[in-house]
Amino acid sequence: MVDYIAFDSTQALEYVKNQTNFFAPDAELTCYEFGDGNLNLVFRIHDQQQHSVILKQALPYARCVGESWPLTLDRARIEASVLIRHGEVCAQTTVKVLHRNDTLAITVLEDLGHMHILRGQLCQGHTYPNLAIDVADYLAKTSFYHSDFYLSPAQKKALVKEFTNPELCAITEDLFFDDPYHRSERNNYPNELQPHVTALQNNSNLKLAVAELKAKFLSSPQSLLHGDVHTGSIFVDQTNTKLIDPEFGFFGPIGFDLGSFIGNLLLNYCAQHKRAVELPKRRDLHAYLLNSIQTCVAQFEKTWLQLAKTQTRDLALQAPGYAERFINQVLRDAYGFCGTELIRRTIGLAHVADIDGIENLRARVEVQQQTLLLGEQLILQAPQCDTKEDLSQLLLSLLL
């Protein structure tokens, strides 16, 4: 076992050639690095017959900032382990791990280069008919099978330990729940937004509701989350959907993943006011996005309750009606976390291309005003909603 070194393309190629058997021994391999994410190196290694794999390697720092922001290599272990566990219960929508090496912080993955990253596609106005159902299926199955309903308490406690992920969780804790609601050097928004940011930071009811959400993020290990379900972590084509990049995985509140996903669809929804210039196209996209959210929530709930009905192993949690009550709370949480995603992507450190790609400042600020307001109201009002219908009604009333 060698110690960690950060690979260049040649080393990545040699590693795959010598340490795996994906390619024929005499295959002529090519390798290039194309990572555009914030944190890691990503290599594609392919032969002349259109066979290819992805080699992902964590760096001991955050790539987008540099060596001044050290970041644990342990995230590669977490990511590979989450993918393997999620793949066991939802293979169809989880990128496949072909090989792992935790010392080198390497994961070799199936190449999804024939598919597209969802965010870019949505920005360009493309739609995907199976997206909502597939994501719902992934979120329901991965969360049910790692919850107290299904795992024995001893299994679950062991997994909670295994997936303790303090450094990556700290990023979420800071960026989602602290920075946007206080003055912070990491915040990032145009001056034009300052009055709205000031109002938001002075809204004590909002801060109270955000405290509730942060407390849940900190101390509610309901299931093994992906931890970063934004539209940049999802590959799509017209038939398939694949989740990637769960390096933020940990045992947390189930609503967090669903809320992050909905939040990203809503960020795109708001951006389309300025992106989709033609009204019919805009209406179509808005209808698609809203419909996707409603379908995803409904399908998530339905699948979860079906699993709970037939596969709950915990005796007490089998009490009739309990799963329904549990999932209603998960949905309320989801809309709340969705609100924090809308806000932190607007005024926090990490933005989304959906909005930042709008070149006209005034148009962009208008969109940002909407995402802030929408986020604020979802956080404040979701806790009062009893059912998914109420939550859907709330969302519609805020959008239409």
Next chain:
Amino acid sequence: MVDYIAFDSTQALEYVKNQTNFFAPDAELTCYEFGDGNLNLVFRIHDQQQHSVILKQALPYARCVGESWPLTLDRARIEASVLIRHGEVCAQTTVKVLHRNDTLAITVLEDLGHMHILRGQLCQGHTYPNLAIDVADYLAKTSFYHSDFYLSPAQKKALVKEFTNPELCAITEDLFFDDPYHRSERNNYPNELQPHVTALQNNSNLKLAVAELKAKFLSSPQSLLHGDVHTGSIFVDQTNTKLIDPEFGFFGPIGFDLGSFIGNLLLNYCAQHKRAVELPKRRDLHAYLLNSIQTCVAQFEKTWLQLAKTQTRDLALQAPGYAERFINQVLRDAYGFCGTELIRRTIGLAHVADIDGIENLRARVEVQQQTLLLGEQLILQAPQCDTKEDLSQLLLSLLL
């Protein structure tokens, strides 16, 4: 380092003589075993000058059942570590650890032989003026300083791992939340109680509320609990109170410890209907117990909020009003957990001497009917109470 062996009195004496320096080298020591608990060996080692220490050793099985019920020695590590951490923030009410040896599953403790175990004293009708305040102080300080309000997320996550305690938690999970609500061989109650037990086990609203409580016990690591705060885990005299035996310690819902304590006072309250034959004495004891509960809850809340106000380090959780909201939920949880303690001590495996010591069967069954009904109503109605005043009102309405 030697491997584990279970000590006899001679070995316990030799260990203290050779491995510690509590006694002068030439001291003439005596040792006897007097453990009457369910799980462990307990030795007292003393010299001729009235110096003494307690050596507690875990056995690799539950003492009350025998070798057929294996039980992890790791509980000795947990117990010593909880005592040390709790002692750091509340030395006055935590028994002092003098020495530990995790391999031998040994903890050497200060001898509290000049004090009395609370349960026996309450059964005999003795009262302790500082009890409520002392226990409140212990519960507030130990839970605040190990919560997300005070610890950094990274510290807390490391401690959650360290205090993962699956085998002991499983006992609570089974005995508190499963057995009493289903047919179980471990349940233990007289035939006369069967109609009441059947009604309880058919009460679907109750089972729904118990599922909520179990889910919290499983997945709400709010703070480092004692895990077993019954009146047999508390030493008292007229000035001091000392908590012992936190081998069930783990990160769980804060209300569990407070609820267990209140539950044990209420078990005694109900038992006094038949124990304290003379009405004036009974009234005094009832008033003392009720007053202790109210004082304990009020003081717990007050101390917690004071600590939260001045020492909360988490930025989001500093939101004005959040600590109040958090503690209100903790109190609701506490009354709910209290209800599960009343029920499981009545019809589950492990009873309390307060009730089982009532020799007349008919009198005992009457008390058991009351504890069942009280437990049931607390579990059902506590979630609807907004404040500690509402909770107190609820309790009074059920008792008077």
